[in-house]
Amino acid sequence: MKNFLLEQGVDTKLLKEVDKFLNFYEIDESLKYRIPKPKYHYYGKEIWERSIAGILSGNHILLEGPKATGKNVLSENLAYLFKRPLWTISLNINSDPSSLIGSDTFKNGEVTLKRGPVYDAGLYGGFAVFDEINMAKSEALSVVHSALDYRRIIDVPGYDRLKLHEATRYIATMNYGYVGTRDLNEALVSRFLVINMPIIEREDLIKLLEENTHLNKDYSLLFAQLFLDLQKKSLNSEISSKACDLRGLIDAINLMEIGLPLRASLEMGLADKTFDIYEKEIVMDVVTTLFSSNVNLGDLFAK
Numbered sequence: 001m002k003n004f005l006l007e008q009g010v011d012t013k014l015l016k017e018v019d020k021f022l023n024f025y026e027i028d029e030s031l032k033y034r035i036p037k038p039k040y041h042y043y044g045k046e047i048w049e050r051s052i053a054g055i056l057s058g059n060h061i062l063l064e065g066p067k068a069t070g071k072n073v074l075s076e077n078l079a080y081l082f083k084r085p086l087w088t089i090s091l092n093i094n095s096d097p098s099s100l101i102g103s104d105t106f107k108n109g110e111v112t113l114k115r116g117p118v119y120d121a122g123l124y125g126g127f128a129v130f131d132e133i134n135m136a137k138s139e140a141l142s143v144v145h146s147a148l149d150y151r152r153i154i155d156v157p158g159y160d161r162l163k164l165h166e167a168t169r170y171i172a173t174m175n176y177g178y179v180g181t182r183d184l185n186e187a188l189v190s191r192f193l194v195i196n197m198p199i200i201e202r203e204d205l206i207k208l209l210e211e212n213t214h215l216n217k218d219y220s221l222l223f224a225q226l227f228l229d230l231q232k233k234s235l236n237s238e239i240s241s242k243a244c245d246l247r248g249l250i251d252a253i254n255l256m257e258i259g260l261p262l263r264a265s266l267e268m269g270l271a272d273k274t275f276d277i278y279e280k281e282i283v284m285d286v287v288t289t290l291f292s293s294n295v296n297l298g299d300l301f302a303k
């Protein structure tokens with residue numbers, strides 16, 4: 001991981017501070033299984049530096065950006081870099097305080113607290129992700145306000161108050177303006193440092209494709225170009241953002257590797273994510289411009 005970050009050009013001073021953090025905070029053997037082993041590296045030097053600095057400064061961070069900009073990938077990468085156990089909480093309209101903090105339960109005839117993920121992360125010095133935080137009702141989240149500000153406490157009525165472990169950090173993710181989301185309460189946002197997640201840059205996208213697929217160099221360039229062309233069309237409002245989906249592009253390339261033809265794979269991963277036939281046509285026209293109609297799958301992948 002360190003080598004990857006150096007290659008990305010992440011400031012070495014920050015990385016030295018990360019080492020200090022690692023030497024200072026130990027982790028319980030029984031929780032090591034919760035340190036994620038990320039499937040993808042997060043690409044983007046700026047964002048790495050901002051998020052590392054945010055965490056080192058003791059703050060919680062809110063990752064805001066469009067779909068498939070690597071918000072969850074970055075969260076896992078951060079927990080891995082800082083060697084902290086990770087809890088993930090998927091928020092939705094029904095999330096309530098007990099699903100975050102915990103609830104009463106009977107054990108051996110006594111009422112005890114069945115701890116929720118926010119509590120566990122606070123107890124063990126973990127990182128916890130509030131995934132899609134703007135899907136939840138703000139009343140549900142008000143119970144974590146005291147955990148997120150300088151007080152760093154979780155107070156559950158009827159139980160002792162928990163002072164958060166010093167290594168505990170909360171990371172929230174959100175897509176602003178997505179269907180089903182609501183505006184985040186100002187008091188809640190105020191408790192996070194906010195990081196705007198950009199769309200991956202061309203050079204990083206090529207590296208990502210080279211690292212995560214078996215495409216050869218020429219085709220990594222072409223598929224990166226495809227994504228960038230679609231993104232441009234989406235920014236110009238020629239198409240919606242539905243087919244402009246990096247997750248879908250990687251999935252499509254995996255389909256091709258299994259042996260599904262190029263156009264079928266790109267339809268499944270990208271074009272058919274829009275249900276508008278005109279938009280589909282535009283997407284497939286971009287594909288036609290970049291790839292010849294008789295491309296041989298064998299040529300795509302490095303031997």
Ligand SMILES: Nc1ncnc2c1ncn2[C@@H]1O[C@H](COP(=O)(O)OP(=O)(O)OP(=O)(O)O)[C@@H](O)[C@H]1O
Nearest residue numbers: 040041042043067068069070071072073200246247
């Ligand atoms: N900068 C990046 N570095 C690495 N991977 C990226 C980056 N941007 C997008 N991806 C890729 O996009 C895909 C989706 O990543 P992830 O699930 O983290 O996105 P997200 O921002 O949480 O999306 P959503 O808002 O839809 O939940 C993954 O395949 C990931 O590898």
Ligand SMILES: [Mg+2]
Nearest residue numbers: 071072131173
């Ligand atoms: Mg996500």
